[in-house]
Amino acid sequence: xxxxxxxxxxxxxxxxxxxxxxxxxxEGDLFAFIGHxxxxxxxxxxxxxxxxxxxxxxxYIDGISIKENPVECKxxxxxxxxxxxxxxxxxxxxxxxxIADVFKVSTEERKPLIEKYAKEFEIYNDLNNLISSYSHGxxxxxxxxSAFIHKPKLLILDEPFVGLDPKATFLVKQAMIKFCEExxxxxxxxxxxxxxxxxxxxxxxxKNGKLIIxxxxxxxxxxxxxEEVFMEQLNE
Amino acid sequence: MSNxxxxxxxxxxxxxxxxxxxxxxxxxxxxxMLFFALFFAAIFLxxxxxxxxxxxxxxxxxxxxxxxxxxxxxxxxxxxxxxxSPTRKHTDxxxxxxxxxxxxxxxxxxxxxxxxFDFIVIIFLVLPSYLLYNIMVAGSSWLIxxxxxxxxxxxxxxxxxxxxxxxxLFTKIAKNFQYSEIIKSIFSVLMLISFLIVYMLFxxxxxxxxxxxxxxxxxxxxxLTSFIKDGLFSAFLIITIFSFSIFILSVIIKAxxxxxxxxxxxxxKLDVSYKAKRVRKSLFGKEISKYFSSxxxxxxxxxxxLFVIIIAxxxxxxxxDYFIDLIQMVxxxxxxxGVVPSSITSFINxxxxxxxxxxxxxxxxxxxxxxxxxxxxxxxxxxxxxxxIYYYDxxxxxxxxxxxVTSIPIFISALLLSLRLGxxxxxxxxxxxxxxxxxxxxxxxxxxLKHPKLVWESEQEVxxxxxxxxxxxxANLFIVIIAIIGYFTLNINVYLKLTIVIIYYLLLVxxxxxxxFKKGKLLYEKL
Numbered sequence: 001x002x003x004x005x006x007x008x009x010x011x012x013x014x015x016x017x018x019x020x021x022x023x024x025x026x027e028g029d030l031f032a033f034i035g036h037x038x039x040x041x042x043x044x045x046x047x048x049x050x051x052x053x054x055x056x057x058x059x060y061i062d063g064i065s066i067k068e069n070p071v072e073c074k075x076x077x078x079x080x081x082x083x084x085x086x087x088x089x090x091x092x093x094x095x096x097x098x099i100a101d102v103f104k105v106s107t108e109e110r111k112p113l114i115e116k117y118a119k120e121f122e123i124y125n126d127l128n129n130l131i132s133s134y135s136h137g138x139x140x141x142x143x144x145x146s147a148f149i150h151k152p153k154l155l156i157l158d159e160p161f162v163g164l165d166p167k168a169t170f171l172v173k174q175a176m177i178k179f180c181e182e183x184x185x186x187x188x189x190x191x192x193x194x195x196x197x198x199x200x201x202x203x204x205x206x207k208n209g210k211l212i213i214x215x216x217x218x219x220x221x222x223x224x225x226x227e228e229v230f231m232e233q234l235n236e
Numbered sequence: 237m238s239n240x241x242x243x244x245x246x247x248x249x250x251x252x253x254x255x256x257x258x259x260x261x262x263x264x265x266x267x268x269m270l271f272f273a274l275f276f277a278a279i280f281l282x283x284x285x286x287x288x289x290x291x292x293x294x295x296x297x298x299x300x301x302x303x304x305x306x307x308x309x310x311x312x313x314x315x316x317x318x319x320x321s322p323t324r325k326h327t328d329x330x331x332x333x334x335x336x337x338x339x340x341x342x343x344x345x346x347x348x349x350x351x352x353f354d355f356i357v358i359i360f361l362v363l364p365s366y367l368l369y370n371i372m373v374a375g376s377s378w379l380i381x382x383x384x385x386x387x388x389x390x391x392x393x394x395x396x397x398x399x400x401x402x403x404x405l406f407t408k409i410a411k412n413f414q415y416s417e418i419i420k421s422i423f424s425v426l427m428l429i430s431f432l433i434v435y436m437l438f439x440x441x442x443x444x445x446x447x448x449x450x451x452x453x454x455x456x457x458x459x460l461t462s463f464i465k466d467g468l469f470s471a472f473l474i475i476t477i478f479s480f481s482i483f484i485l486s487v488i489i490k491a492x493x494x495x496x497x498x499x500x501x502x503x504x505k506l507d508v509s510y511k512a513k514r515v516r517k518s519l520f521g522k523e524i525s526k527y528f529s530s531x532x533x534x535x536x537x538x539x540x541x542l543f544v545i546i547i548a549x550x551x552x553x554x555x556x557d558y559f560i561d562l563i564q565m566v567x568x569x570x571x572x573x574g575v576v577p578s579s580i581t582s583f584i585n586x587x588x589x590x591x592x593x594x595x596x597x598x599x600x601x602x603x604x605x606x607x608x609x610x611x612x613x614x615x616x617x618x619x620x621x622x623x624x625i626y627y628y629d630x631x632x633x634x635x636x637x638x639x640x641v642t643s644i645p646i647f648i649s650a651l652l653l654s655l656r657l658g659x660x661x662x663x664x665x666x667x668x669x670x671x672x673x674x675x676x677x678x679x680x681x682x683x684x685l686k687h688p689k690l691v692w693e694s695e696q697e698v699x700x701x702x703x704x705x706x707x708x709x710x711a712n713l714f715i716v717i718i719a720i721i722g723y724f725t726l727n728i729n730v731y732l733k734l735t736i737v738i739i740y741y742l743l744l745v746x747x748x749x750x751x752x753f754k755k756g757k758l759l760y761e762k763l
Contacts, residue, residue: 097513
């Protein structure tokens with residue numbers, strides 16, 4: 001579903017934010033991408049979704065290169081950034097309709113999905129209000145709903161639980177599990193190691209732009225906790 | 237007080253850091269700024285020279301001073317209009333409120349910083365007139381210039397205060413509506429129209445000697461002149477109390493509302509519309525809503541198109557000949573005896589229709605909405621880049637906003653003007669400004685892609701002070717100047733010359749479209 005081959009990205013000609021990254025995410029994978037602040041997680045994610053161009057390597061989504069055919073790749077993914085800056089001059093429903101229009105989701109298809117998720121996340125009654133009147137958590141919920149309404153194959157989430165209330169966090173986790181059970185794949189970054197440990201079947205740890213460990217959760221953690229593994233890798 | 241200086245110092249430091257960040261931008265920006273400043277200063281000085289000369293010839297040089305007072309009042313009025321546009325919350329507000337600063341210190345620092353730019357402009361344009369007066373009028377006191385300097389400070393404070401009060405009023409009224417930002421934009425446009433009407437009225441009144449005397453006797457003009465000319469203490473007191481008290485009142489009100497959430501309107505409407513639209517239509521809707529939700533963006537880009545409509549209405553009402561008289565009267569101020577030479581009079585008469593087309597083209601094309609539309613995306617750019625949206629759909633949606641803003645005034649003005657200039661001019665009045673608008677739209681977007689400013693603290697930075705805006709202004713001015721030179725160099729029939737201008741713009745449209753969709757694409761991908 002997602003294949004990253006020798007990916008490198010530098011902001012400065014000699015200093016690499018990420019160097020030689022290789023990863024592969026398959027159908028049904030719930031993949032956590034972990035690292036310290038400034039490790040290169042968001043840079044990698046932004047390149048995967050086509051926001052940041054990169055220097056070397058290739059990123060394939062469903063076998064299609066993001067460099068060669070970015071729009072086709074983007075049709076297959078949904079991305080939720082860590083800080084959802086949405087169009088504040090639109091109402092919640094106008095924003096969801098905008099995203100649905102971009103993905104060419106018909107009126108009949110979008111209606112039940114929006115209703116279902118908006119009611120679950122308890123923002124249905126606010127859909128006619130401007131996004132500028134929303135709290136951070138409400139914006140995050142809206143961004144999550146927009147990610148589900150076009151039935152993507154791959155979900156890319158950057159710190160998805162930041163700003164969410166406990167109920168919304170629970171709902172997002174349930175939705176993530178269900179999404180992967182239905183042959184979707186999720187690649188997400190997080191600092192909450194307990195969540196990653198409980199939810200994911202695969203994990204990668206990045207340190208100073210270099211991948212230091214990657215693989216199945218049980219093979220990496222063995223008898224230790226993910227936190228212990230992470231601290232050990234970080235201190236090496 | 238030290239906190240105010242600290243915040244201001246920090247703002248200027250940030251401003252300078254941004255200025256020197258990219259050397260090539262710094263140089264081009266400086267050149268453009270200097271060019272515009274000198275150009276306008278030269279115009280003002282020429283007009284002032286004429287006014288002073290006429291006053292000297294009449295035997296009473298001091299009659300030039302009320303004219304300068306009116307200029308200060310007009311500038312203050314313009315400042316009130318442009319600064320009344322409510323701006324969004326500055327991104328540094330919450331950070332500053334967390335620090336050990338008093339609210340009023342933050343407000344004063346912000347006001348002084350942002351108004352220092354306007355103050356410099358007014359000083360640069362108005363003060364030289366007084367200095368020229370001191371040079372030309374033998375024995376005149378240099379205190380006149382010094383007092384004029386004080387008046388300019390007071391007028392800036394007053395304009396600042398009044399605009400802040402209007403701004404607060406706008407915000408208070410608009411917050412009762414869901415689309416409050418759009419309502420604020422409408423208020424701002426109405427303010428702009430009122431300024432343009434007053435400006436045109438002033439030109440009309442200036443033509444009539446009796447009415448001009450009445451304007452000179454207008455209370456604020458009289459007070460300003462009395463203080464500048466004679467240093468009248470009562471006038472000084474009135475001006476000082478009036479301007480400072482309004483400024484202080486505005487600071488108190490601004491400090492009171494600082495950090496508060498403005499838009500709290502919540503609708504109770506529950507019926508939700510899920511209607512699907514085509515991508516391009518949806519993008520255009522989002523662009524339009526974004527544009528009209530920023531009063532500052534609207535007022536700074538709609539000025540030209542609005543002025544075009546007003547000029548067209550004035551010409552349609554008063555007729556071509558009377559309008560020519562007005563132009564000659566304004567130009568007359570630049571000549572020693574106040575009379576325009578006959579060679580220039582006949583030139584204006586012969587080329588009036590072409591001149592109107594040039595003015596309309598310039599006003600329509602000078603500041604397209606697109607030259608800041610990429611910068612205005614700021615943190616929301618990810619929405620365009622992370623979704624399956626083709627670059628050309630983004631470009632078309634952004635371009636369409638400017639074309640919508642300009643095309644309506646073009647059609648209205650073409651229809652009105654053709655009634656007075658002759659129906660033969662209708663195609664030229666329509667096609668030339670329309671092509672110029674398309675060309676400037678493309679150019680503006682390309683320049684903004686080349687010089688994006690995606691990180692900014694306040695709307696003013698991107699809408700009024702960005703490099704892409706200045707470069708676009710200069711480029712559009714250059715394009716029109718080339719057309720004018722070409723037009724007057726050719727010694728053929730007028731209609732043929734105008735047809736050649738159409739071909740020139742057609743070529744520019746083709747080239748700018750090609751550059752935008754080829755090179756602009758690469759720049760967009762790198763953003």
